[in-house]
Amino acid sequence: MKGDLLSKFIELKETDPKYLRDISLSFILAGKDTTAITLSWFLYELCKNSDVQEKIAKEIRETTNVAAGSTVDELAARITEENLEKMQYLYASLNETLRLHPAVPVVIKLHYFVNINTRIIVSDEFFI
Amino acid sequence: MLCSATVVYTKQSYKTFLLLHNHKSRSHPLLAYWQELFMEATLDSVCKVIFGVDLNTMRGTYNEGTEFSNAFDEASVAVMYRYFNFLWRIMRFFNIGSEAVLRKSLRVMDEFVYKVIRNKIEQAQNLQDNLPVSTKTKILKL
Numbered sequence: 001m002k003g004d005l006l007s008k009f010i011e012l013k014e015t016d017p018k019y020l021r022d023i024s025l026s027f028i029l030a031g032k033d034t035t036a037i038t039l040s041w042f043l044y045e046l047c048k049n050s051d052v053q054e055k056i057a058k059e060i061r062e063t064t065n066v067a068a069g070s071t072v073d074e075l076a077a078r079i080t081e082e083n084l085e086k087m088q089y090l091y092a093s094l095n096e097t098l099r100l101h102p103a104v105p106v107v108i109k110l111h112y113f114v115n116i117n118t119r120i121i122v123s124d125e126f127f128i
Numbered sequence: 129m130l131c132s133a134t135v136v137y138t139k140q141s142y143k144t145f146l147l148l149h150n151h152k153s154r155s156h157p158l159l160a161y162w163q164e165l166f167m168e169a170t171l172d173s174v175c176k177v178i179f180g181v182d183l184n185t186m187r188g189t190y191n192e193g194t195e196f197s198n199a200f201d202e203a204s205v206a207v208m209y210r211y212f213n214f215l216w217r218i219m220r221f222f223n224i225g226s227e228a229v230l231r232k233s234l235r236v237m238d239e240f241v242y243k244v245i246r247n248k249i250e251q252a253q254n255l256q257d258n259l260p261v262s263t264k265t266k267i268l269k270l
Contacts (some may be wrong), residue, residue, distance in 0.1 A: 003132050003180075004132075004176070004177060004179060004180030005177060005178045005179075006178060006179055006180065006182065006244070006245065006248050007248055007251075007252070008148075008250055010249055010252045011252065015249055017245050017246070017249075019247045021238065021241045021245060023243060024178050024241060024245075025180065025237070025241065027174065028174050028175065028177050028178060028200070029204075031170065031174035031177075032170050032171045032174055033166070033167070033171040033204070035166075035173075035174075036163070036166035036167045036169070036170040037163075037166075039166045039170075040162060040166055041162050043162065047262075056236060060227070071144060072142070072146070072149065073261075076138070076142040076145075079138055080138075081134045081135075084134070084138075114211055
């Protein structure tokens with residue numbers, strides 16, 4: 001396959017193998033566990049909220065325009081980048097999953113002044 | 129770049145779905161299998177995007193790829209273990225326990241990654257050598 005990240009770096013005359021190793025392993029580390037864990041949480045949340053599941057299925061059916069009872073291959077062929085961009089509800093649900101279960105939680109301490117009767121909600125979930 | 133990543137991820141999702149769809153073994157409960165499958169699927173995709181190499185850990189057809197994947201997982205666990213075990217520097221010095229595993233996995237990972245990098249650099253050089261003379265001079269003029 002052309003156009004992988006490593007080739008791009010080599011094209012830029014970057015040929016120090018140690019540097020290339022470090023940068024590619026960092027990318028793998030950043031991309032592997034986070035994506036897989038978020039996907040697992042996404043399915044978990046879908047199982048808990050069947051109405052959301054139904055809405056996502058409906059959205060996919062509408063944007064890809066597949067007929068009822070068509071095969072997986074037909075559906076896979078219609079999932080293009082263009083179609084994916086139209087699936088706003090799916091995108092929002094993925095973002096909501098990330099909000100509820102952050103893949104890389106970062107707690108930044110900020111000081112705010114708030115009014116006396118303001119309700120402050122602090123999320124107690126902490127996952128790596 | 130972005131476009132090819134989307135293509136890779138879409139294809140990988142399709143493969144994952146097929147595996148889930150054809151999953152019939154009773155010994156592996158499906159839910160436990162899920163997470164494992166996602167880990168393999170994302171590793172395959174991310175390696176395809178970065179190295180341009182299909183590890184195919186999901187099917188296990190590419191031996192070196194599976195070895196790399198296992199080494200990567202073992203190394204992750206060993207590094208995580210350092211967080212709880214404050215004696216890890218001593219363990220590293222004597223090369224025992226999780227630190228010994230880490231050292232071994234790092235060697236496997238390095239071997240694989242360096243091999244891929246060497247191949248890529250060679251390919252790039254071959255491509256340059258094979259360029260017609262006119263193109264070379266054009267580049268020089270630019």
